[in-house]
Amino acid sequence: MKFNACRAVLVLSGLVAAGATHAQGTAAEGIAKYREMLQDGNPAELFEMKGEELWKQKRGPKNVSLEQCDLGKGPGVIKGAFVELPKFFADTGRVQDLETRLITCMETLQGFKGEDIAKTPFGRGEMANVTALATYVATASKGMRFNLSQSHPQEKMMFATGKQLFFTRGGTHDFSCASCHGSDDKRIRLQDLPNLTKNPGDGIGFAAWPAYRVSNAQMWGMQLRLNDCFRQMRWPEPKFGSDATIALSVYMGVNAKSAESIVPAIKR
Amino acid sequence: MTKIFSLALLPVAAVLLSGCTSAPSPADVNKATADMLKGSFQARGIATLDRLNQDQANAECAAADATGKPLDAKMTQAIEEASMKTVKWPSDGKFIGDWKEGEKIAQSGRGLTWTDTATTENGGNCYNCHQISKEEISFGTLGPSLYNYGKLRGVSDPSSAGGKAIVEYTWGKLWNARAYNACSQMPRVGHMGILNQKQIQDVMALLLDPASPVNK
Numbered sequence: 001m002k003f004n005a006c007r008a009v010l011v012l013s014g015l016v017a018a019g020a021t022h023a024q025g026t027a028a029e030g031i032a033k034y035r036e037m038l039q040d041g042n043p044a045e046l047f048e049m050k051g052e053e054l055w056k057q058k059r060g061p062k063n064v065s066l067e068q069c070d071l072g073k074g075p076g077v078i079k080g081a082f083v084e085l086p087k088f089f090a091d092t093g094r095v096q097d098l099e100t101r102l103i104t105c106m107e108t109l110q111g112f113k114g115e116d117i118a119k120t121p122f123g124r125g126e127m128a129n130v131t132a133l134a135t136y137v138a139t140a141s142k143g144m145r146f147n148l149s150q151s152h153p154q155e156k157m158m159f160a161t162g163k164q165l166f167f168t169r170g171g172t173h174d175f176s177c178a179s180c181h182g183s184d185d186k187r188i189r190l191q192d193l194p195n196l197t198k199n200p201g202d203g204i205g206f207a208a209w210p211a212y213r214v215s216n217a218q219m220w221g222m223q224l225r226l227n228d229c230f231r232q233m234r235w236p237e238p239k240f241g242s243d244a245t246i247a248l249s250v251y252m253g254v255n256a257k258s259a260e261s262i263v264p265a266i267k268r
Numbered sequence: 269m270t271k272i273f274s275l276a277l278l279p280v281a282a283v284l285l286s287g288c289t290s291a292p293s294p295a296d297v298n299k300a301t302a303d304m305l306k307g308s309f310q311a312r313g314i315a316t317l318d319r320l321n322q323d324q325a326n327a328e329c330a331a332a333d334a335t336g337k338p339l340d341a342k343m344t345q346a347i348e349e350a351s352m353k354t355v356k357w358p359s360d361g362k363f364i365g366d367w368k369e370g371e372k373i374a375q376s377g378r379g380l381t382w383t384d385t386a387t388t389e390n391g392g393n394c395y396n397c398h399q400i401s402k403e404e405i406s407f408g409t410l411g412p413s414l415y416n417y418g419k420l421r422g423v424s425d426p427s428s429a430g431g432k433a434i435v436e437y438t439w440g441k442l443w444n445a446r447a448y449n450a451c452s453q454m455p456r457v458g459h460m461g462i463l464n465q466k467q468i469q470d471v472m473a474l475l476l477d478p479a480s481p482v483n484k
Contacts, residue, residue, distance in 0.1 A: 153292070156290075156291060156292060157292045157296075157297070157300060160291070160292050160297040160300075161297055161300045161301045161304055163334060164297055164298070164301040164330075164334055165301055165304065165305070166334075167330045167331075167333040167334040168301070168305065168322075168326075168330050169322075169326040169329060169330050170319060170320050170322065170326065171315075171319045171320075171380075172319060172380045172455070172460050172461070172462060173380070173393075173455035173460070173462065174326060174453075174455055174456065174460075175455070176330060176333070178333055179410070179453050180410065182333065185409075186408070186409050186410050187408050187409045187410075188396050188397065188408040188410060189395060189396055189406045189407065189408050190405075190406045190407075193410075230309075231315075231381045231382055231383065232381060234315065234319065234380045234381055235309065235315065235319060235320065236309040236310060236311050236312060236315045236316060236317050236319055236320060236382070237309060237310050237311075237312040237315065237382055238308055238309055239308055239309065239310055242304075242307065242308035242309070243304045243307065243308050244304050244305065244308030244309065245308070247304060
């Protein structure tokens, strides 16, 4: 099913671009055009609205809203929070991304069990709510530019380990993140691949998630984006919110300094 | 914070206590990354944790990639020689199979992920990275174009003495690409059991059979 939808999009983008000159340009232009066509009714907005409702609603064992959640810019401040994440939080003593920080708030403010949420499969139960909340919070920084802190020692260590992990080869195919995202102007099949070892630019790579994926009609946060990268790399599964996922996010986020966030994005 | 999150942090925290202040030392980063690899992943389906065990070539090549410093000549030679020893030549002496089957294998991106099963027939994922036949426009550019692979290398008859060197090189490259390029990005197709002997024979035909569309 998923595969067929992908194929359809590839064929469509091929058709759209049939007139242009070289293959690289045609693929990128075709997909950009396709995205533009869909932009008018980006279903990500539904997730954003759901996230806003969840943010304001009194929920959980303590029947409290998330409106006092501190995402790094003080309780309740969401604008600008996303483009500074992941960052170090003194109360938890660790570097957190948006999704793990939201779970912290759901635990401390609302009384949910964070451990249980982290174990819930993507798209189900409270994990689906985390994705909607992440979409809402991230969208509040739409158009803003990434500016992650590197002042705390743990933030520096996360960047350094994230970089090392990015180049680590493993799995049955010896793939690392760098296999696909380590140089300029590469594609896998017809899909353009951003070079994430340097600043990939506005709205690309780290600056394009959370995004709505048309091919499987799902909203994907960065945790799920990374999870599926590792699946395709034939690695074991990264645990939700694990140090590896945070470290990679720090590496990509710091590299993306000054890039504009286009969240919520739409992907084929 | 929950147990899962705070426990996951311990290795990094321990390293930080030992060598704080400015930029972390390479030794600390190595240790923290190794600990992170151990603690951050879980087995799922056929994707078991042993897939993260690093062999020396993977470790050396990753370090070279991360630092931008290529391997020294001695290490390069050592990896290539060790890799060459792993190449298993066709047990029935046949290098060339059926190019039509080879095309199907090159097209297929299936197999070996945690959503596949042990009985899933693995594909070669070849088009993900390479242009191969001219008819397929959805190809990747992570590897070089293989269009006209045999023709460009002057193989008009893969069973002839003149074609032998290229035929053997191609087999070796598919079996374990590191035999010729220590830090090749190409999966070790035979060595890692991605494709079996019969499938490799078919992919060989796709690349080298003069009747294959690749060489038209």
